[in-house]
Amino acid sequence: MSRPRPEPIQQVKQRRDAALAALVQSVPYIQFLGVTFDRRGNELTGQLNYHDTLIGNPRLPALHGGATAAFLEITAMITLNWSVLWERVENGQLDPEDMARGNLPRQPKTIDFSVDYLRSGLPRDAYARARVWRSGRRYASVHVEAWQDDKEKLLAQATGHFLMAQAED
Amino acid sequence: MDEMLEQARAFIQSLPHARALGMELIEFGGGSAKIIMPYDDKLIGDPQTRVIHGGAVSALMDTCCGAAVMSHPSRPTTTATIDLRIDYMRSATPGQTITTTATCHHATRSVAFVRAVAVDEDTALPVATATGAFTVELPA
Numbered sequence: 001m002s003r004p005r006p007e008p009i010q011q012v013k014q015r016r017d018a019a020l021a022a023l024v025q026s027v028p029y030i031q032f033l034g035v036t037f038d039r040r041g042n043e044l045t046g047q048l049n050y051h052d053t054l055i056g057n058p059r060l061p062a063l064h065g066g067a068t069a070a071f072l073e074i075t076a077m078i079t080l081n082w083s084v085l086w087e088r089v090e091n092g093q094l095d096p097e098d099m100a101r102g103n104l105p106r107q108p109k110t111i112d113f114s115v116d117y118l119r120s121g122l123p124r125d126a127y128a129r130a131r132v133w134r135s136g137r138r139y140a141s142v143h144v145e146a147w148q149d150d151k152e153k154l155l156a157q158a159t160g161h162f163l164m165a166q167a168e169d
Numbered sequence: 170m171d172e173m174l175e176q177a178r179a180f181i182q183s184l185p186h187a188r189a190l191g192m193e194l195i196e197f198g199g200g201s202a203k204i205i206m207p208y209d210d211k212l213i214g215d216p217q218t219r220v221i222h223g224g225a226v227s228a229l230m231d232t233c234c235g236a237a238v239m240s241h242p243s244r245p246t247t248t249a250t251i252d253l254r255i256d257y258m259r260s261a262t263p264g265q266t267i268t269t270t271a272t273c274h275h276a277t278r279s280v281a282f283v284r285a286v287a288v289d290e291d292t293a294l295p296v297a298t299a300t301g302a303f304t305v306e307l308p309a
Contacts, residue, residue, distance in 0.1 A: 069231060
């Protein structure tokens with residue numbers, strides 16, 4: 001038994017990055033907020049790229065709690081969707097070029113989202129990682145944490161429940 | 170009363186993120202606030218259905234709950250969100266303005282308890298509801 005020859009690294013990276021880019025760039029609100037994603041293997045880190053319209057209170061100044069909540073929800077949703085689609089990206093069932101043309105699988109829908117604000121958001125970039133604790137046929141539960149300079153000092157955390165696309169209708 | 174609404178409207182307008190999302194305060198006082206957010210393509214969360222992103226609804230809920238705290242008769246000088254939970258009951262209809270009404274049910278010297286409801290043009294079934302706790306800073 002000889003194992004199949006592994007794919008060239010560039011081909012692997014190109015496929016994964018193109019699939020992720022198609023998911024992220026298709027959503028106008030993610031572009032409006034300025035959220036981007038770093039990928040290492042299947043692990044994602046969201047980045048809220050600072051700009052002045054993210055500010056809530058201009059006197060402090062501090063990030064708007066709504067911008068923080070939206071960033072957490074985007075990171076939770078993209079991480080969940082990515083984890084669900086990962087296998088189909090890897091085995092070639094999903095074609096990243098086709099995805100980029102707008103042929104995207106239906107995304108999960110948020111059922112509820114609960115945000116715990118721990119610190120005032122500084123006027124600079126924020127980062128977030130989500131963990132999918134349960135992903136069933138119908139429901140998923142996702143926890144997400146955001147930080148700025150020091151990963152040990154969280155800016156905010158949230159838990160959300162999602163309805164999977166296959167469960168609808 | 171109208172002067173208080175005008176001041177509060179100007180305050181909401183001075184928040185860069187609220188302005189960027191197109192929020193407008195239309196009622197303010199007695200621990201309640203109402204804010205509208207017109208539909209805009211930049212708020213879309215699902216490109217296939219053109220439904221706005223839950224995050225935009227969260228930002229609206231957060232702003233409106235904060236405004237309700239500020240309108241409480243104890244006249245807090247400032248407030249910040251401790252926690253906020255949103256229940257998304259249905260997709261907002263694309264093209265329609267979201268209207269959020271928040272009520273501060275109780276404010277102690279330190280904490281305010283707030284609930285909010287968001288509707289689109291079909292006011293019978295809410296798009297989302299929210300429950301939150303907020304910090305309170307009272308005048309010295």
